[in-house]
Amino acid sequence: MPNVLRAVTKSKPLKPLKTSFFNRDPRAVSRELLGKVLVRREGRKRLTARIVEVEAYLGEGDPAAHSAAGRTARNAVMFGPPGIAYVYFIYGNHYCLNVSCLPDGEAGAVLFRAAEPMEGIEEMARRRGMELQSTRDLRNLTSGPGRLAEAFGITRERDNGKDLTDSRSDLWLGEDGSAPPRILTTKRIGITKAAEMPLRYVMADNAFVSGPRVRLAGRMRG
């Protein structure tokens, strides 16, 4: 095992989140998702990572949300029942993973932006086409929505519409009883509409949050 992996957090037993967890305002779901664990089962291998950064997308009233202009084939999951994976393809290169929120018929979602790798790190590195040589490489595995999706092998074709509360599935969300983290909020990243709304939620003092450290510190104020 490479030295880099020695300091990685060990996983505890995981309990799947319930559908009711997601049947709420995306802002409430966002706060509580920080510290929870994303699980990918790949045959006998398991990939896990602790969620450290998310963004809330509020539905039809939120100009930055895909659901802003109403229901289409692409965004249908956002309008469906809560706890379902909404995966979309962006910039010709990247997939992004979201989970639907609010009751069936109401649009809303949380975007997963970054996570702290726990189990299956060498598999994640393989999928990302990286060699793990430093803790910096470890950080680059899953710090950013496109990176996170690539490390977990998430695609629209494979995962869009999956129930993330079903631990028998190969993609789900669990909790391991860790203490609730301290949370900071900032503006959302990479959008132009409704850009001022503080709907990005990050775990304070966590090295696996996306983006440059300095810029991040700047955004924390206000």
Add this chain to the structure above:
DNA sequence: TACATGATGCCCT
């Protein structure tokens, strides 16, 4: 470290 830019494909107008 920081900024600018090209790659790339799908959805929606």
Add this chain to the structure above:
DNA sequence: GGGCATCATGTAG
């Protein structure tokens, strides 16, 4: 045909 919830790479400092 425009725009996009991104990333990797290059260059300057």
